[in-house]
Amino acid sequence: MKRIAGFLFLLLLGCSDAELVSSWKNPDIVLFDASKVLVVGMTPNPEARQEFETRMVARFEQQGVEAMGSIDLFDVNFTLSARSEAELDDVEQSLLDKDFDAILFTKILGSETRQTLARKLSDLERGNGRFKDDYLSHQNIYYDDAYYDKFTVYIVETSLYCICVGKERELIWRGVLEVPDPIEAEQTMDEYIDLVVSAMEAEELIFRSGDRSQP
Template identity: 20%
Template sequence: MKRLGVLLLCIGLLSITACTSTKLTSSWKTPDARLDTSKKMIVIALVPPRDKKLRILMENELVNELQKEGFNAVSSFAKYGPDDALSKTGDEKAALHKFRNGDVDQVLTIAMVDKTKSSGYVPSYPYAPYYRGWYGGMFTPGYYTTNVRYEWDTNLYDLGQKKLIYNAQSEAIDPPTAYKQASQFARQIVRDMQRRQLFAKS
């Protein structure tokens, strides 16, 4: 019975982990906005320097998803390298000014607007599972949990028209890995762009 209790506890913890995800919470686009996939787009993640690995993953995964749809997309990290001061400062206006004077037509910014940690205690509780016709009392000990929550703000600018044409708000709670968060985020953003008919599905 002790083994059964441990098994049930593990299943419960795995269920909690499986429910954590990255999700889109809201989005909008400018009426009648339509993207030309042949135009050059640069993707830049505005994150703190300590999250450089996450920055690279967020940019690369979104670039990969956009390229699958035929976009001429490139990551800021790939173009400017690890010492890109724009990402370090998180200055979106400075980024737009820099790219406006280059060979870029569209800029997609991914800003980490919040990253918070919270701790909580899950109290112990008794329960009595039915096992082969026998009811046996069991006990699950309490435990502490730590949750990490990310908030992302995504903006797509058309430099020729000098305006914002798309925005999306996203959150991730306890992503299992940085890659998983970046991969889920990228797929959701591109799917939402398709849903809002910013470009035709390839």
């Protein structure tokens, strides 16, 4: 089951009918720029994680923003078991010490029905205001073989967090994309990234209209 769940991260991003179904921006933020971004793709499959993070990092670098994938930063054993709040505090401090100022965090969510999806989106707007809370709430994606058993319709969520000095690790933006009936993954993963980049660009978050290079 773990292998199937891991490959879903690639397969789900491979649907050409993906669409943004929810977008939320912190009302206290007008513009947000970052100089160094950590890209986190939460999936139990390391090949899928590497593929997604590499492609997203490339898009930031096209924008002139330094970026790194979590697979190149986290210890090899870090995602093999549950981590505590204290351990996530240490991670965040380590990121600050390495001059990171933002985290782009992507994970797969799911629902059985449209009605359940609506409830899930409503719940998302109420919680997980900090990166470590979001990570702690969903970290079993990495190691729980049964995580995906309960879902038949999948959605993907991407969140942008500020890890700036003097601020809580606050949520800047969250986008939720619906991805029905996975098809081919490799040729269409960039379409998902395009949607995320376009949504951030529209909100004037890191990406700016007219400054983005073509992949």
